[in-house]
Amino acid sequence: MADADTAWPSHGGETGERLRAPDFAVPELGPVAEWPGELKVALDLMLASPQRAFVTWGADYLFFYNDRILEAYRDENARIFGRSYNKSWPQVWEKVGQHFERALGGEAVVRPGLHVQAVRGNGEKVDIRVDLAMTPIRGADGAVLGIFGTSADRTEHYETAEREREARGALEEKTRTLEVVNQAGVAITGERDSARVAQTAVDAGVALIGAKFGAFFYNHVDDDQAEAYMLYALAGAPRSAFEKFPMPRITRLFEPTFAGTGIIRVDDVTLDPRYGDNAPFRGMPEGHLPVRSYLAVPVRTPSGDVIGGLLYGHPEPGRFSEAAEASLVSLAGQAALAMDNARLFEAVERELHRRAQAEEELRVLNEGLEIRVAEAVLEREAVFAALQQAQKMETIGKLTGGVAHDFNNLLQVISGNLQLLARDVQGNDKAERRVANALAGVQRGSKLASQLLAFGRRQPLEPRVLNVGKFLGGMEDMLRRALGEAIAIEVITSGGLWNCQADPTQLENAILNLAINARDAMQGTGKLTIEAANASLDDDYTRQLEDVPPGQYVMLAVTDTGSGIPSEVIEQVFEPFFSTKPEGQGSGLGLSMVYGFVKQSGGHVKLYSEVGHGTTVKLYLPRVRKREEVLVASHETVAMRGGSETILVAEDDPDVQATVVELLTELGYTVLRANDAQSALSVIESGVAIDLLFTDVVMPGALKSPELARLARARLPELAVLFTSGYTENAIVHDGRLDAGVELLSKPYTREQLARKVRAVIEGKRG
CATH class of the missing domain: 3.30.450.20 (PAS domain)
Structure with a gap:
């Protein structure tokens, strides 16, 4: 310019x-x-x-x-x-x-x-x-x-150079990944210890993907748990960091890994919708290593079985890439194959070891064959003796049932007429006293029949799911009143006590019987200990016992500091009418009743005693995995009163029928009568209004009482049904238990028991 x-x-x-x-x-x-x-x-x-x-x-x-x-x-x-x-x-x-x-x-x-x-x-x-x-x-x-x-x-130039550097870096990383995977593959190929395979795989995974820590959890399924996972190997953290935490469960986050349905890779697990849904932790438990980045792959055998899962974590988000996932999948495949081979080898080793043990056992068995044969003979004799005892008990039970039916009918006639007579002699002190004594005798006879039925396993039971610890707590006051102040009572209940199933009334009677026997053995002074705990009876223990399956039981032990029982009579103490007490001081039916009740409940009784050192009676009741039932109030709490309803009495014994009709009539009821089930059904089909069918269980004729009740209810849906019997056989009792929904009044019964039960059944039906 x-x-x-x-x-x-x-x-x-x-x-x-x-x-x-x-x-x-x-x-x-x-x-x-x-x-x-x-x-x-x-x-x-x-x-x-x-x-x-x-x-x-x-x-x-x-x-x-x-x-x-x-x-x-x-x-x-x-x-x-x-x-x-x-x-x-x-x-x-x-x-x-x-x-x-x-x-x-x-x-x-x-x-x-x-x-x-x-x-x-x-x-x-x-x-x-x-x-x-x-x-x-x-x-x-x-x-x-x-x-x-x-x-x-020069943007394009530098971007091209950057891409080249990234490509070289990716190639180098891929080469490094392949080297790590190959090194891990070489290390685990041929490895015969599955634990070392798992540890090598976990260590290699941490090195591959840059995780802070990694773990291998092994699928472990047993009889008690449908799912269980065991920490098999850990890297990047001490094992103590995980020992205080429970093993993982099937949650939404863990399920794909342990079920083998997919791979989980999350940049920030705390933001994942599957995280934090499951109780009790709602996420990681307190004190757990911090995890944001999360990567987990299943370890599956070539046949598709899921051995477990490789799980990796990092406290920072976004640390695991697709490449890391791919390399971990490759590593998991090699680990699965190696672990499958290792497990197969371990199984072979176990089988060889088992065979070696079997051969050694066979050698020992052959060396002591004569001893074994002698032991087998003794064992067979013991089993045969137990079978004979069981057959004897069964025979006595059947005999007892037949006698009890007629005996209780007889007692019912006597009891009913005495109660009617008591109203006629009111004001005559001498006559009233004699009637009262006679009724007391009926009561003793009724108790005797009940004990015989209990021993013969013919007592109708109404089992409930019980917590024996709570049940004993409710009995303490009753026991203290029954035993007196001179006997110290200690009740011990183990923690975590299982539930069992038993008739609460019969269980109460059994405990009370044992406590009274203990009081008599201690002559009114000493210490009674009642203990409830969980127990397991194994095959070795139950092999020589009749009808006692191995398994889990709730054990109830009653221990006294009394005189003890001589060893020569211990085997007889459960037989009816056998007693170690002086003549006139016991019927000999207390322990036999306890024995029959426990056996009828599917349990087992064991007695330990030493002269001068006291006696322990252990009752084993089978464990049940059900929730404890709340015991409803007994019919005894219902007010004793009559009513104006119509009752149909079906009873084949004319004396019993006449007595019960008169008792019900005195209570204000309108009473119809029938001599058998067919006659009762004819009355019902006649169309007459009936509120309650009161029927004996055992009656002659083709139509049985349970079928009568079913047909009656079909015609009169609002009809209440009450059974009565001195012995129920199998009509309304199965497996020793009263059928569901059945109401039973056992003979002999008092006027008060009849009045309360009738009112309770009628009002219960209306309710």
Whole structure:
């Protein structure tokens, strides 16, 4: 440019047009005509440059640029052109200012690969990479007046180089992964110890994916648990870090791994919808190692069986990539194959060991064959003796049942008539006393029949699911009243006591019988200990016992400090009418009743005694996995009163029938009668209104009482049914238990028991 009036070259473009504008001026430099020649020369070179070029002038870095830069960087309203660079773009200046300062200081500056944020013409902000070169502009005296610079866009070049580096890094990582997997494969191939296979796999997985810790959990299923997982190997943390926590369960997060249905990879497990759903922890239990990144793969054999799962964690999110997942799947495959082989080898070793043991046992057996044969003979004799005892008990039970039916009917006639007679002799003290004595005799006879039925396992039971510990707690006051103050009572209940199933009334009678026997053995002074605990009877113990299956039981032990029982009579104490007490002081039916009740309940009785050191009787009742039942109030709590309803009495014994009809009539009821089930059904079919069918269980004829009850209810749905019997056989009692929904009043019964039971059944049906 020769002078100020000379126009800027046409190739100056848009920026040249700005310089040619008559009113264009830079406050620090004045009008264009007054600008230094060195600046004009530099601007002319800059405008003519085919590259992105710029010029800064002076200490304020007044900034000028050509159209090449304008094409790359949007300059809204010429905000920068001719203005101070460092003052207009302070944020950019923080990145590049040091390079400009070096150039203004006289140094030629080349800065390749500089990150710059550009704003495209459409307003889009993009990150680009440029090679920045700057040369000082000097005056005649050599002083630096400004900077001439170029900015070459090398974004594509650097991005290509970056992609190449990433590709090399990925290749190196893949190579490293393959090396680790191969090394692990070599280490576990042929390994015969499954625990070492698991540990090698877990260690390799931590190295592969950069996990903070890893674990292998082994699928372990037993009879008590449908699912169980055992920590088999651990890496990255001490085993003690996991010992205080329970093993994992099938939750939504763990299920795919242990079921073998999928792989779980989560960048942040605390944000996953499957995390925290399951009680009791709602996430990781307190004190667990922190986990954000989570990766788990199933370990499956070639046949598809899930051996377990490899689980890895890291306290930071987003640490596990798809590549990590793929490498872990490969590792899991090798581990599964190796572990399957190791397990097969271990199984072979166990089988060889078992065979060796069997051969050794056979050798020992052959050496002591005579001893074994003798033992087998003794064992057979013991089993035969137990069978004979069981058959004897069964025979006595059948005999007892037949006798009990007639005996209880007889007692019912006597009892009913005595109770009716008692009303006739009211006011006659002598007669009342004799009637009372006679009724007491009936009561003793009834108790005797009941004990015989209990021993013969013919007593109708109404079992409930009980917690024996709570049951004993409810009996303490009764026991203290029965035993007296001179006998100390201690009740011991083990923690975690299982539930059992038994008739609460019969169990109470059994405990009371044992306690009274103990009181008599201690002659009224001593200590009675009642203990309840869980117990298991194994095959060895039950092999020589009749009808006692091995398994889990609730054990109830009653121990006294009494005189004890001589060893020569211990085997007889459960037989009916046998007693160690002096004549006239016991019926000999207490222990036999306890024995029969426990056996009928599916349990076992064991007695331990030593003369001078007391006796322990242990009752074993089978464990049940059911919730404890709340015991409802007895019918004895129902008020004794009569009613105006109509009752049909079906009873084949004319004396019993006459007595019960009169008792019910006195209570205000309208009473119809039938001599057998068929006659009772005819009355019902006649259409007469009946509120209660009161029927004996055992009656002659083709139609049986349970069938009568079913047909009667079909015709009269609101009809209440009450059975009565002195011996139920199998009509309404099965497996020793009263059928569900059956109401029974056992003979002989008192007027009060009859009144309460009838009212309870009628009102219960209405309810």
